[in-house]
Every structure is written in C-alpha cells, then in structure tokens.
Amino acid sequence: MSITSESLRAFIKENFLFGREPDFADDDSFLELGIIDSTGVLELVAFLEEQNGFTIADNELVPENLDSVSNILAFVQRKTEHVDVSA
Numbered sequence: 001m002s003i004t005s006e007s008l009r010a011f012i013k014e015n016f017l018f019g020r021e022p023d024f025a026d027d028d029s030f031l032e033l034g035i036i037d038s039t040g041v042l043e044l045v046a047f048l049e050e051q052n053g054f055t056i057a058d059n060e061l062v063p064e065n066l067d068s069v070s071n072i073l074a075f076v077q078r079k080t081e082h083v084d085v086s087a
Contacts, residue, residue: 002053003076005069011047016040026069041066046074054079 009022030036045056064074
C-alpha cells in the first residue's frame with residue numbers, strides 16, 4: 001500500500017499536531033514550521049516503512065526526502081518503483 005497525501009496529513013495531525021488541523025501547504029518545510037523535530041523524523045520513518053513495506057536507509061534521511069508532504073510523496077514513489085519490480 002502506497003501512502004497518499006491524505007493519509008500522510010492524517011498521521012501528522014494525530015502524531016505531531018495533537019489533533020489540530022494541518023495548516024500548511026504540501027511544499028512547506030516541516031522543520032521550518034516546527035512541525036517535526038529530529039525525534040519526529042524517526043516516527044515518520046517508522047510510519048513510512050510500515051505503510052509502504054520498504055526500509056529507509058540512513059543516507060536517505062535527508063530533508064530532500066522527508067521535509068514536506070511533496071518531498072515524501074516523491075520519495076515514496078521513487079522507493080516503490082525500485083521495490084516492486086517483480087510484481
């Protein structure tokens with residue numbers, strides 16, 4: 001199962017905004033807005049791995065992959081294209 005913008009926003013709302021409605025655009029930086037800190041990145045990574053059935057390597061833990069909804073969706077798409085070759 002691949003993640004969607006809606007499921008990602010629901011996870012962020014529940015785990016980082018404590019039920020408040022997400023008030024940011026898909027391209028807004030989580031770090032700049034103070035939504036996700038370094039510990040939160042670990043929670044986010046665990047969620048992404050569980051939802052998508054892949055492992056995120058240490059060298060992939062960079063803002064270009066994980067610092068906005070848009071970055072995450074593009075990263076997941078790249079990862080799942082490489083994982084699901086035999087299906």
